[in-house]
Amino acid sequence: xxxxxxxxxxxxxxxxxxxxxxxxxxxxxxxxxxxxxxxxxxxxxxxxxxxxxxxxxxxxxxxxxxxxxxxxxxxxxxxxxxxxxx
Amino acid sequence: xxxxxxxxxxxxxxxxxxxxxxxxxxxxxxxxxxxxxxxxxxxxxxxxxxxxxxxxxxxxxxxxxxxxxxxxxxxxxxxxxxxxxxxxxxxxxxxxxxxxxxxxxxxxxxxxxxxxxxxxxxxxxxxxxxxxxxxxxxxxxxxxxxxxxxxxxxxxxxxxxxxxxxxxxxxxxxxxxxxxxxxxxxxxxxxxxxxxxxxxxxxxxxxxxxxxxxxxxxxxxxxxxxxxxxxxxxxxxxxxxxxxxxxxxxxxxxxxxxxxxxxxxxxxxxxxxxxxxxxxxxxxxxxxxxxxxxxxxxxxxxxxxxxxxxxxxxxxxxxxxxxxxxxxxxxxxxxxxxxxxxxxxxxxxxxxxxxxxxxxxxxxxxxxxxxxxxxxxxxxxxxxxxxxxxxxxxxxxxxxxxxxxxxxxxxxxxxxxxxxxxxxxxxxxxxxxxxxxxxxxxxxxx
Numbered sequence: 001x002x003x004x005x006x007x008x009x010x011x012x013x014x015x016x017x018x019x020x021x022x023x024x025x026x027x028x029x030x031x032x033x034x035x036x037x038x039x040x041x042x043x044x045x046x047x048x049x050x051x052x053x054x055x056x057x058x059x060x061x062x063x064x065x066x067x068x069x070x071x072x073x074x075x076x077x078x079x080x081x082x083x084x085x086x
Numbered sequence: 087x088x089x090x091x092x093x094x095x096x097x098x099x100x101x102x103x104x105x106x107x108x109x110x111x112x113x114x115x116x117x118x119x120x121x122x123x124x125x126x127x128x129x130x131x132x133x134x135x136x137x138x139x140x141x142x143x144x145x146x147x148x149x150x151x152x153x154x155x156x157x158x159x160x161x162x163x164x165x166x167x168x169x170x171x172x173x174x175x176x177x178x179x180x181x182x183x184x185x186x187x188x189x190x191x192x193x194x195x196x197x198x199x200x201x202x203x204x205x206x207x208x209x210x211x212x213x214x215x216x217x218x219x220x221x222x223x224x225x226x227x228x229x230x231x232x233x234x235x236x237x238x239x240x241x242x243x244x245x246x247x248x249x250x251x252x253x254x255x256x257x258x259x260x261x262x263x264x265x266x267x268x269x270x271x272x273x274x275x276x277x278x279x280x281x282x283x284x285x286x287x288x289x290x291x292x293x294x295x296x297x298x299x300x301x302x303x304x305x306x307x308x309x310x311x312x313x314x315x316x317x318x319x320x321x322x323x324x325x326x327x328x329x330x331x332x333x334x335x336x337x338x339x340x341x342x343x344x345x346x347x348x349x350x351x352x353x354x355x356x357x358x359x360x361x362x363x364x365x366x367x368x369x370x371x372x373x374x375x376x377x378x379x380x381x382x383x384x385x386x387x388x389x390x391x392x393x394x395x396x397x398x399x400x401x402x403x404x405x406x407x408x409x410x411x412x413x414x415x416x417x418x419x420x421x422x423x424x425x426x427x428x429x430x431x432x433x434x435x436x437x438x439x440x441x442x443x444x445x446x447x448x449x450x451x452x453x454x455x456x457x458x459x460x461x462x463x464x465x466x467x468x469x470x471x472x473x474x475x476x477x478x479x480x481x482x483x484x485x486x487x488x489x490x491x492x493x494x495x496x497x498x499x500x501x502x503x504x505x506x507x508x509x510x511x512x513x514x515x516x517x518x519x520x521x522x523x524x525x526x527x528x529x530x531x532x
Contacts, residue, residue, distance in 0.1 A: 019184040037185070044253045052250060 284519025
């Protein structure tokens with residue numbers, strides 16, 4: 001997947017996790033927590049969805065990497081570079 | 087060989103076993119006769135929030151019951167397949183965000199809906215209410231089965247690898263979940279918990295709320311029961327294996343308590359929560375009062391896991407009547423528990439005949455014939471179905487009663503057509519459950 005495709009995947013997951021939030025103007029360099037109604041259980045939802053869709057295991061010490069869209073895409077890029085988008 | 091070493095210091099005190107000695111009846115709060123209760127010892131209903139398979143508020147529920155309209159429909163659930171059930175259609179986004187509906191449980195959503203509706207109906211100034219003085223007491227027959235079945239179904243797709251098991255499982259399945267979701271949604275910081283009481287849970291929730299008001303634990307109790315049971319295949323499969331699941335070509339005729347052709351229970355979901363207050367508080371704010379809880383009782387068969395015991399049921403009803411300071415023939419309407427099973431209906435009728443002895447005043451009806459058995463909500467919902475009789479002077483009938491089983495004969499059984507009943511003053515609501523739990527609640531017109 002390209003970074004653009006990864007961003008689409010994360011956006012799709014966020015749409016499921018935060019269905020009441022408007023994601024059209026999400027700022028990639030701002031923490032999710034500062035612009036969406038999200039808590040720690042929601043972050044675990046992101047981890048679980050990535051595990052279910054792409055079978056990637058994200059260790060707990062890497063969770064801070066999922067703070068914003070920018071950092072998430074950067075973190076996932078090497079993990080998903082050989083994986084097709086589903 | 088001497089006694090085992092408990093590690094405890096021997097105090098030298100020795101106790102001789104003696105029978106329990108009951109306190110004098112008039113020293114117990116539960117036994118203070120109604121006329122001697124102070125305004126602070128009188129508990130009244132000031133608001134009703136509900137969803138049933140045939141209505142989503144009290145006036146609509148009453149209208150459906152007087153019109154004989156069933157809410158039972160065809161239903162299908164994974165693994166089990168086709169059956170019939172009572173399914174609710176309340177707007178679960180009226181008081182919850184989509185995120186909260188997704189994160190929580192069906193029982194939680196039912197509770198949030200009913201809780202909001204009850205508070206609104208009570209007319210209490212909610213914005214200025216001290217939420218730390220509000221208590222939530224929600225009866226449940228079971229909780230967690232739906233969510234556990236869902237998770238097992240989900241991880242089947244991952245070859246039962248538990249690393250795919252949801253982190254939402256525990257907050258969804260803790261036994262206090264439905265009450266906790268109400269607290270979260272309404273910002274209530276007083277006590278919240280559920281009362282597990284099988285199918286007597288709706289009454290048990292009401293009783294618990296009343297007791298907490300009497301103890302001064304809260305000033306407003308949100309109390310009653312909820313059920314999400316139609317979303318667990320296990321309850322259908324278990325009743326089927328027990329030979330106690332209703333079947334009928336026409337779903338609206340499947341729930342038929344007391345009828346010769348009854349063949350079991352129709353499982354339903356639903357909820358009914360009341361706002362309960364001490365009469366002194368309700369009068370102070372000039373609240374509308376639906377009725378006063380003047381008597382209640384809970385007892386136990388201690389004879390069987392599932393089979394009811396008419397003698398214990400009769401004792402329970404008699405105790406509630408005694409605590410209300412009444413004679414049996416002063417009860418105007420008995421809202422029966424009967425679920426449509428072969429033996430359960432017969433046992434309840436035997437108990438009722440013993441207590442009410444064919445008196446000419448008391449009428450009997452059954453609300454499950456319209457909505458099925460809404461489990462944890464049943465006691466509270468069935469009481470709600472009858473509450474308006476104080477106003478309209480009508481006893482709604484038991485429907486689908488084409489041919490009464492002789493073993494279920496009751497002199498005042500109201501069948502298929504509503505019956506006028508002038509000056510309804512007392513309604514008694516029965517609710518019984520597995521493991522032999524029996525409950526009865528008596529509401530008085532105020």
